[in-house]
Amino acid sequence: MQSSQSMKSFRILLLAALALVSCGKNTQLTGIVKDAPETALTLQLLDVNRFQLLDSVKTAADGSFKYALDLEEPAFVYLFHGDRQIASLLLQKGDKVKVETDTLGAYRTQGSEDCLKLQKVENAYNAFLRDLGCILATEQNPDAAVSLRYVEYYRDRVSFVMQNAKSFAVVPVFFQQVNETLPVFSSATDGFLMKSVADSLSTVCPESRWVKALRKEADRRKNTLEMEAKLKDAQEIGYFDIDLPGMEGKNIKLSDVETKLTMVYFWSSTAEQKMFNISSLMPLYEEFHPKGLEIYAVALDGDKSAWAAAVRNQKLPWVNVCDTRGAASPYVYSYGVRTLPMFWIIKNGTIDPVTEVNDEAAMRAYLRKNL
Numbered sequence: 001m002q003s004s005q006s007m008k009s010f011r012i013l014l015l016a017a018l019a020l021v022s023c024g025k026n027t028q029l030t031g032i033v034k035d036a037p038e039t040a041l042t043l044q045l046l047d048v049n050r051f052q053l054l055d056s057v058k059t060a061a062d063g064s065f066k067y068a069l070d071l072e073e074p075a076f077v078y079l080f081h082g083d084r085q086i087a088s089l090l091l092q093k094g095d096k097v098k099v100e101t102d103t104l105g106a107y108r109t110q111g112s113e114d115c116l117k118l119q120k121v122e123n124a125y126n127a128f129l130r131d132l133g134c135i136l137a138t139e140q141n142p143d144a145a146v147s148l149r150y151v152e153y154y155r156d157r158v159s160f161v162m163q164n165a166k167s168f169a170v171v172p173v174f175f176q177q178v179n180e181t182l183p184v185f186s187s188a189t190d191g192f193l194m195k196s197v198a199d200s201l202s203t204v205c206p207e208s209r210w211v212k213a214l215r216k217e218a219d220r221r222k223n224t225l226e227m228e229a230k231l232k233d234a235q236e237i238g239y240f241d242i243d244l245p246g247m248e249g250k251n252i253k254l255s256d257v258e259t260k261l262t263m264v265y266f267w268s269s270t271a272e273q274k275m276f277n278i279s280s281l282m283p284l285y286e287e288f289h290p291k292g293l294e295i296y297a298v299a300l301d302g303d304k305s306a307w308a309a310a311v312r313n314q315k316l317p318w319v320n321v322c323d324t325r326g327a328a329s330p331y332v333y334s335y336g337v338r339t340l341p342m343f344w345i346i347k348n349g350t351i352d353p354v355t356e357v358n359d360e361a362a363m364r365a366y367l368r369k370n371l
Helices: 002-023 113-138 143-163 168-174 190-202 209-237 271-291 304-314 330-334 360-370
Strands: 027-034 040-046 051-058 064-069 075-081 084-091 096-102 108-110 243-245 251-253 261-267 293-299 319-322 342-347
Touching: 027 075, 027 084, 051 064, 084 096, 084 113, 108 113, 113 143, 113 168, 143 168, 143 190, 168 190, 168 209, 190 209, 209 330, 243 319, 251 319, 261 271, 271 293, 271 304, 271 360, 293 304, 304 319, 342 360
Parallel strands: 027 096, 261 293, 293 319
Antiparallel strands: 027 064, 040 051, 040 075, 075 084, 096 108, 243 251, 261 342
């Protein structure tokens, strides 16, 4: 008898605890879907560039539903009826949002300014795509009309972003597409606006995945601009110039190294590559530096102190610079660095195309022939 009573008490406590957990969730969503009684709906969460299933809910006999979730950062949540998206929501911690929609996706929300802004973003984008479709279907020479509509839309979106820089509703604007291959924000210089917005949003939620995604895209476009600038320089001097800080903190340009042959050496301060410096590179330098060889060593190290310690401890005598961007460095792309260590030789003001060699014996034979 006591055991049965204890089990009953335990079940009551468990149900109460579960109820408290549900009630304790910090974001509440309620809604109604017209013409969808006792119907299964799915909630999809946008994870930067893909949907992932969040949960499913079932409507009551009148089409209503309730859902609660815990949020620590803004989340883009999309309500689906079957395969059709019927509502788009930008939810924040503490929100209490109401949504009313139908099975075709005509929806409205209450309780969140961000949800209203997101809806305006999607409405404007859909209208833009419809306009482009109409132009292509009705105009005999649509190119000029398409360009005019694109410029108009782009300027309007820039204005929207600048006016709402602290709302996460601007994030999808940066990733809209004119078509499968052309983004609305297609210029490398748009990266400056992305960075500015990322800085503004970081004051709201610094660890948000959306802030990180914008910074990553802004950095990618910045690197593109740097690479374009280096391409222009390369046309003048015959190779991609490099300009990075050395051991004293002052930048040293590759183009300032004046010698018969310059070995551009990409490496990092891992134990294996530090051994390579002593066992392979130092003997080459001691033999060929008096004959006109200089080494311009680019360390792709995120940890600048580890690089500096390696240079000091090994007493590396050549030109040493460090790029803390590591694999994200634009020089990785411009010099086609696929593995470390990696070498190129600059001879007579241009890169010698035969000298992408990472073998000590082959490098020694090349240097003996050319010095």
